Amino acid sequence: MPIHSRIAALADRVLPPATVLAMLAALWAVFLYAPNERMQGPVQRIFYFHVNAAWSAFIGFAVAAGASALFLWRGRASYDRLAQAAVEVGMLFCTMVLVTGPIWARPIWGTWWTWDPRLTMTMILWTIYAVYLVLRSMGRDDPQIARYAAVLAVVGLLDVPLIMVSVRLWRGMHPSVLASREGPGLADPRMVMALLVAFLTFDLLFLWLLRLRYEGLRLRDELRDLDALSAERSGSAAGASGLSEALRGGGLGVHA
Amino acid sequence: MNPQDHFWFLFAAYGSIWLLLALYLVRLGRHHRALGRELDDLKSRLGGPPPPRA
Numbered sequence: 001m002p003i004h005s006r007i008a009a010l011a012d013r014v015l016p017p018a019t020v021l022a023m024l025a026a027l028w029a030v031f032l033y034a035p036n037e038r039m040q041g042p043v044q045r046i047f048y049f050h051v052n053a054a055w056s057a058f059i060g061f062a063v064a065a066g067a068s069a070l071f072l073w074r075g076r077a078s079y080d081r082l083a084q085a086a087v088e089v090g091m092l093f094c095t096m097v098l099v100t101g102p103i104w105a106r107p108i109w110g111t112w113w114t115w116d117p118r119l120t121m122t123m124i125l126w127t128i129y130a131v132y133l134v135l136r137s138m139g140r141d142d143p144q145i146a147r148y149a150a151v152l153a154v155v156g157l158l159d160v161p162l163i164m165v166s167v168r169l170w171r172g173m174h175p176s177v178l179a180s181r182e183g184p185g186l187a188d189p190r191m192v193m194a195l196l197v198a199f200l201t202f203d204l205l206f207l208w209l210l211r212l213r214y215e216g217l218r219l220r221d222e223l224r225d226l227d228a229l230s231a232e233r234s235g236s237a238a239g240a241s242g243l244s245e246a247l248r249g250g251g252l253g254v255h256a
Numbered sequence: 257m258n259p260q261d262h263f264w265f266l267f268a269a270y271g272s273i274w275l276l277l278a279l280y281l282v283r284l285g286r287h288h289r290a291l292g293r294e295l296d297d298l299k300s301r302l303g304g305p306p307p308p309r310a
Contacts, residue, residue: 001258043262053273092280096273103269205277213283219291226298256268 008211015208019201022089024196026201034194038187046104048194052202053096054122056158059206060090061129065157068150077221078145083153084136085213089206094126109173116168121163128156 001009030048037044064086071079101119102112115120132152139145167174186192 039263043265045266048272049270092276096276099272099276100269103265103272107265209280209284212288216284216291217286219288219295223294223298225290226302230298230302 011207011211015204015211016022016248019204019208022197022201022204026198029194029197034191035188037191040108043104043107046100048198049202050100051195052091052198053100055199056202056206057090057093057097057125058163059158059203060086060093060210061153063126064090064129064132064153068153070149072150072154079216080150081214081221083150085210085217086155087132088213089209091126091129091133092209093202093206094122094129096197097122097184098126116174117166118163118172118174120191121159121166125156125159125163128152128159132156142237162206 026048032046034045036042064083067079067083067086070076073081101122105114106112125130132149135145135149135152166172186195
């Protein structure tokens with residue numbers, strides 16, 4: 001068995017239970033171990049998952065940009081699949097960020113949304129990669145669209161460093177994660193520990209979802225190739241048209 | 257705002273995270289099942305018996 005197949009088999013065995021255990025540990029750390037924040041009270045606990053969802057989204061988009069760059073350079077379908085899977089999983093985490101952020105902001109800032117630089121840049125990031133997914137669902141088999149989408153994935157990553165420096169650069173309302181002008185953002189070491197446990201959990205969750213999605217896309221591509229081969233062998237495309245239609249038209253439910 | 261009201265926001269935030277995650281996992285599961293069905297279909301068209309399903 002090739003080494004990458006062995007790693008994949010090991011990941012399939014280890015990642016699900018490891019993620020579940022880490023999630024239980026993270027919930028314990030966030031709700032029972034970390035103390036209440038003095039000023040914000042219990043609502044500050046949103047922060048542990050909100051921040052780590054943001055990190056997982058950034059990791060997802062970075063993986064997508066790297067894989068897209070490799071796809072543009074080498075043209076291998078596996079890089080394209082990895083990019084597509086990473087964008088989709090990154091979008092899930094980015095959506096979590098955009099949903100939990102306003103829920104935290106309402107009791108703390110008194111408003112659900114404000115056009116703060118970090119919030120605005122995050123919304124732009126979400127929109128860029130939403131366009132990527134729309135592009136992919138529009139032209140699944142079109143290599144030209146795959147290349148356009150890859151360029152978008154690479155360019156979209158430029159927004160991530162802007163989000164990270166936006167608090168200091170434009171002096172927005174959004175709090176800094178670990179330090180602020182007023183002093184340390186996480187005063188208690190138990191809060192730092194809860195953040196780190198949640199960080200590990202979200203990394204494992206990201207890897208597991210990425211693996212699942214990548215495998216789905218790989219299987220879809222293999223089926224498409226087998227279908228084409230079957231149609232070729234039978235000498236008529238009519239026999240395979242049903243499957244081809246399902247593969248292209250979403251009968252499998254596999255979009256982007 | 258009453259600090260007790262903050263619990264509602266905490267519940268809403270974590271509830272939305274679990275909901276999004278659950279929806280995505282359900283979607284992935286549906287995709288994989290559909291792919292499995294198509295694989296069985298293709299194998300039967302190619303002449304082989306479909307593999308036994310767990």
